[in-house]
Amino acid sequence: MQKVRLGYVGAGFVAQAVHLPNFTTLPDCEVVALAEIRPQLAQRVAERFGIPRVYRTHHELLLDPDIDAVAVSAHFVHQAQVAEDALRAGKPVFMEKPMALTVARAERLLQAEREGGGRLMVAYMKRYDAGIELAKNLIDGYRQSGELGRLFYLRARCFTGNWTGGNSGTVIQTDEPYPPVTEEAPDWLPERYRQSYVGYLQVFCHNVNLARWLLGAGADWQVISVDLDEDGFTGVAVLRLGGVRVTLETGALSAHQWDEDTQAYFQRGWVKATSPSLLLRNACAEVEEYRAGEGAEYRRLFPQDGWSWSFQREAQHFIQCVRTGEPFRSSGEDAAEDVRLIEAIYQRWLRKSPESATAV
Secondary structure: OOOEEEEEEOOOHHHHHHHHHHHOOOOOEEEEEEEOOOHHHHHHHHHHHOOOEEEOOHHHHHOOOOOOEEEEOOOHHHHHHHHHHHHHOOOOEEEEOOOOOOHHHHHHHHHHHHHHOOOEEEEOHHHHOHHHHHHHHHHHHHHHHOOOOOEEEEEEEEEEEOOOOOOOOOOOOOOOOOOOOOOOOOOOOOHHHHHHHHHHHHHHHHHHHHHHHHHOOOOOEEEEEEEEOOOOOOEEEEEEEOOEEEEEEEOOOOOOOEEEEEEEEEOOEEEEEEOOOOOOOOOOOEEEEEEOOOOOEEEEEOOOOOOOOHHHHHHHHHHHHHHHOOOOOOEHHHHHHHHHHHHHHHHHHHHHOHHHHHHO
């Protein structure tokens, strides 16, 4: 396969500001079709990015015999259905996180993957951040060598802030209405918490996914305790991932920058990665290292593949894996664990709340 012929579904903010600028500039990728239910928006976005064919629905796009793979970014419910249909059509699929709003929906996607023969990659761009990669290499190296002693704790902290970094670009908008969305939520979740649950899942699945990856935990996780405010968004969850204690500290801060970091503590030092604003191009996570004991030192490290954008690197990874058949770093099977874990966090929290105890 010389070039991957990609069909893209969705022409909204994330498509225009992030994924289409990346996929349309990769030398091994050609975006040959765009599906968008709003016809004016579809035509204008296709013209901007030089996409030759426009379809009204993803069903029409999937009938195009020239399409090798599909990428989708839309509302969570819509994109899950698009991904399921594309997987059943045997296509490799790139989709935005979270892969689903419920465990049941995530399992439907995995079933579609098995039955249709397609492969699913979930776009957890932090796994492709050059700084995060450097931090993981350091953590893995110290765990193997034992030089800093035992890894006993990981702190995952995200208080949000300005996620665009002033770099959202010029996004085309029309007055066409967005299609109605059918609500989807776990059947055990009280109605009053649906919006806060979706917000918690949408933002902090990133941190759960990253912590599991840094620790190599896979499906080895436990929820120990949860203390959230009434908003269902702010607080602390104590987890065990791959046998390591992890705290997930969450909240919303009105900050001029993005306020997030991940820090792995060993007995004789630590490794810390501070994430940039998501849309801040050519800026990777900042990495710090502390080594205790005699001759203690702090170091700030910069990755060899620096001045890069995680979103572009994840697009490159998807196209590379489609061309070669290599496994995705953030597969659908792995990403389903994040949905399971977030559901478990909320269930643990609601069981502690007297007013919600009978709802779970």
